[in-house]
Amino acid sequence: MSGRFAHFFVVMSMGVDWERIRRLIEKVVEYRGYELIDAEFKGGGKSSILRLFIDKPDGISHHDCELVSEQVGTVLDVEDLIPSSYTLEVSSPGLDRKLVKESDYSRFEGKLARVQTRIPLNQQKVFRGRLQGLQDGKIRLELPKGDLMEIPLDVVQEARLEFDWAAERTGKKN
Numbered sequence: 001m002s003g004r005f006a007h008f009f010v011v012m013s014m015g016v017d018w019e020r021i022r023r024l025i026e027k028v029v030e031y032r033g034y035e036l037i038d039a040e041f042k043g044g045g046k047s048s049i050l051r052l053f054i055d056k057p058d059g060i061s062h063h064d065c066e067l068v069s070e071q072v073g074t075v076l077d078v079e080d081l082i083p084s085s086y087t088l089e090v091s092s093p094g095l096d097r098k099l100v101k102e103s104d105y106s107r108f109e110g111k112l113a114r115v116q117t118r119i120p121l122n123q124q125k126v127f128r129g130r131l132q133g134l135q136d137g138k139i140r141l142e143l144p145k146g147d148l149m150e151i152p153l154d155v156v157q158e159a160r161l162e163f164d165w166a167a168e169r170t171g172k173k174n
Helices: 018-031 062-079 102-107 165-170
Strands: 035-042 049-055 087-091 112-121 124-135 138-142 148-152 156-161
Touching: 018 035, 018 049, 018 062, 049 062, 062 087, 102 124, 112 138, 112 148, 124 148
Parallel strands: 049 087
Antiparallel strands: 035 049, 112 124, 112 156, 124 138, 138 148
8 A cells, every 4th residue: 555644643652653553553543444534543632632543435424423433432542552641532634635645636636625734835835736646746626717737746745625515515526
């Protein structure tokens, strides 16, 4: 499997094997037939939150989130890999889902996206347009005026889908 994988934003104690925790969560989520889009661990002490974002081709229901929450919570409790208390939240990635894996850029080709870079490209850091896939390690984005922008993956800070209000009004499911 190539590409970037779901990752943790860690804001807490050292000595915790976050890679092992991520692999364990991913294994449980995928075994149930879902895709782990992203995982975040934020906060500290009793206010720590572990957020999981899951998806499947026909979308995520409340029941899906409940099922994954119960199963991941049980496995994490049994393995006891997180030494402090935390709140586990499981949800869909939403209409503005993050684009995390390289395959996401092809999977959502034709969809509107917002890409933010760590460094300026053409004197700007935020680009909006239609995804035209990924080629040679560069996101291909058709800008509103029709120009094609190629953004190297290694300079991307964050990429997300954007809801296409115009397509929704006309009934197109681009």
